[in-house]
Amino acid sequence: MGSSVALPRLLRQPRPAENAATPGATPADYTLTIATKPIELAPNRIISVATYNGQFPGPLLRFKEGQRVTIDVHNDTDTPEQLHWHGQLISTDIDGSAEEGTPFIPPHGSRRISFEPKPAGFRFYHTHVRAGANLANGQYSGLVGPVYIEPKQNPGNYDREVFLTLKEFQPTLSRGGDMAQDFLSPAQTVAALKESSERSMKASLAKGNPHGYEVGYDLFTVNGRMLGHGEPIRVKTGQRVLFYILNGSATEIRSLALPGHTFSVIAIDGNPLPKPVRVPGLWLGTAERISAVLEMNHPGVWIMGDLANDDRHQGMGIVIEYAGAKGKPQWLSQKPFKWNYALFGNPTAPSAQPDEVFEMLFEKQNAALDGFNQWTINGVAYPADQMSAKPSFHLHEGKRYRIRMRNASDDIHPIHLHRHSFELTRIAGQPTSGIFKDVVMVGGYQEAEIDFVANNPGLTLFHCHQQLHMDFGFMTLFDYV
Numbered sequence: 001m002g003s004s005v006a007l008p009r010l011l012r013q014p015r016p017a018e019n020a021a022t023p024g025a026t027p028a029d030y031t032l033t034i035a036t037k038p039i040e041l042a043p044n045r046i047i048s049v050a051t052y053n054g055q056f057p058g059p060l061l062r063f064k065e066g067q068r069v070t071i072d073v074h075n076d077t078d079t080p081e082q083l084h085w086h087g088q089l090i091s092t093d094i095d096g097s098a099e100e101g102t103p104f105i106p107p108h109g110s111r112r113i114s115f116e117p118k119p120a121g122f123r124f125y126h127t128h129v130r131a132g133a134n135l136a137n138g139q140y141s142g143l144v145g146p147v148y149i150e151p152k153q154n155p156g157n158y159d160r161e162v163f164l165t166l167k168e169f170q171p172t173l174s175r176g177g178d179m180a181q182d183f184l185s186p187a188q189t190v191a192a193l194k195e196s197s198e199r200s201m202k203a204s205l206a207k208g209n210p211h212g213y214e215v216g217y218d219l220f221t222v223n224g225r226m227l228g229h230g231e232p233i234r235v236k237t238g239q240r241v242l243f244y245i246l247n248g249s250a251t252e253i254r255s256l257a258l259p260g261h262t263f264s265v266i267a268i269d270g271n272p273l274p275k276p277v278r279v280p281g282l283w284l285g286t287a288e289r290i291s292a293v294l295e296m297n298h299p300g301v302w303i304m305g306d307l308a309n310d311d312r313h314q315g316m317g318i319v320i321e322y323a324g325a326k327g328k329p330q331w332l333s334q335k336p337f338k339w340n341y342a343l344f345g346n347p348t349a350p351s352a353q354p355d356e357v358f359e360m361l362f363e364k365q366n367a368a369l370d371g372f373n374q375w376t377i378n379g380v381a382y383p384a385d386q387m388s389a390k391p392s393f394h395l396h397e398g399k400r401y402r403i404r405m406r407n408a409s410d411d412i413h414p415i416h417l418h419r420h421s422f423e424l425t426r427i428a429g430q431p432t433s434g435i436f437k438d439v440v441m442v443g444g445y446q447e448a449e450i451d452f453v454a455n456n457p458g459l460t461l462f463h464c465h466q467q468l469h470m471d472f473g474f475m476t477l478f479d480y481v
């Protein structure tokens with residue numbers, strides 16, 4: 001389970017600094033080298049993408065909560081890079097977001113960073129540069145890797161752990177295309193949001209605009225291998241296996257099921273649930289994580305895979321093989337199931353009321369940017385340059401804030417808040433509490449509310465995690481005043 005990390009290269013003496021320095025003669029705890037390398041997804045499917053340490057996914061980094069780590073990041077590519085520590089409560093100089101002021105890792109340059117990992121749980125790291133129209137850049141690449149921060153006390157009751165990163169490769173652009181929506185529950189939409197969105201879309205099409213670009217993929221992988229081309233997960237009857245599943249996609253929502261088995265979800269986005277919840281399968285928006293225990297009580301050779309037949313046939317699955325079982329891996333068609341975040345929480349509103357409520361309206365301007373859709377929050381698109389912009393929302397340390405999001409578009413948006421965790425307090429009209437996350441899917445024409453405590457001063461980026469949305473305006477900044 002150890003991560004494969006190379007020894008740091010000897011460069012020059014380190015400068016004294018709190019969180020960041022130049023890599024030097026003192027060895028770092030971990031080294032990550034960003035470089036474009038061939039990756040074999042299957043014997044006849046070898047692609048060339050930017051990777052961490054020449055592998056996909058990047059090495060699993062296991063940290064201990066609160067125990068300081070030093071990491072050297074080398075950038076062996078020709079473009080500036082940002083390495084974002086997704087889901088961690090760390091400072092802006094190392095969070096890995098140029099919008100918050102984190103310095104870029106220069107092309108053919110290096111940066112040493114140091115921080116105390118927190119909170120405990122399943123996190124990840126990924127590139128945080130814009131791709132725009134360049135589908136080799138940003139998270140379309142192979143720059144994604146899992147992080148596990150061990151809690152000070154380990155409450156686990158399982159026999160082994162398995163980390164799975166779901167990710168597509170070979171992206172292409174197309175005009176329009178509909179996103180599956182019908183898995184989200186409640187399905188309740190807001191008529192006013194739908195009407196305004198449809199009015200704006202009609203007006204755009206009437207002016208002769210085509211539908212804005214969407215991204216699709218040819219190759220689908222679990223842990224960088226297409227279904228049937230990686231090592232199976234070998235299990236024994238009676239084992240309890242804890243799966244840590246990461247949707248590492250740049251743009252896609254993924255589903256996952258294992259015929260004959262039920263998932264007992266214990267944490268989402270790495271944060272423990274009030275109680276484990278059993279579900280027949282999983283849905284994960286871009287950048288979401290699920291920790292779930294599977295009891296191995298249905299012997300056979302099975303495909304754990306995506307519900308979408310096309311995506312599974314193109315590789316989105318992995319084989320689960322029981323000891324002693326033989327034969328071709330089997331998939332059984334699954335009964336559709338709904339994904340309702342409120343299932344994982346308490347069916348009551350949170351006891352704490354916010355000190356202030358921020359209203360946010362999400363809108364799409366069809367094909368407004370050279371054929372790409374432009375995205376706005378309260379009518380404002382984040383500037384096209386990847387730099388700090390004027391913060392739109394202001395925080396006072398220690399106060400509790402509610403963000404009321406209204407989605408006037410037909411897309412699902414996996415919304416992410418940097419450097420803070422938030423609590424889901426209302427999803428499509430339904431109150432809930434006790435679910436702490438850092439990404440939440442907001443359904444088409446739906447509303448959602450999240451609460452967070454301003455407990456980590458500094459610029460704080462809020463954005464849709466769908467690469468095509470964040471790159472074309474769907475971002476905003478909070479500051480502490």
Ligand SMILES: [Cu+2]
Pocket residue numbers: 411412413414464465466469470474
């Ligand atoms: Cu989005």
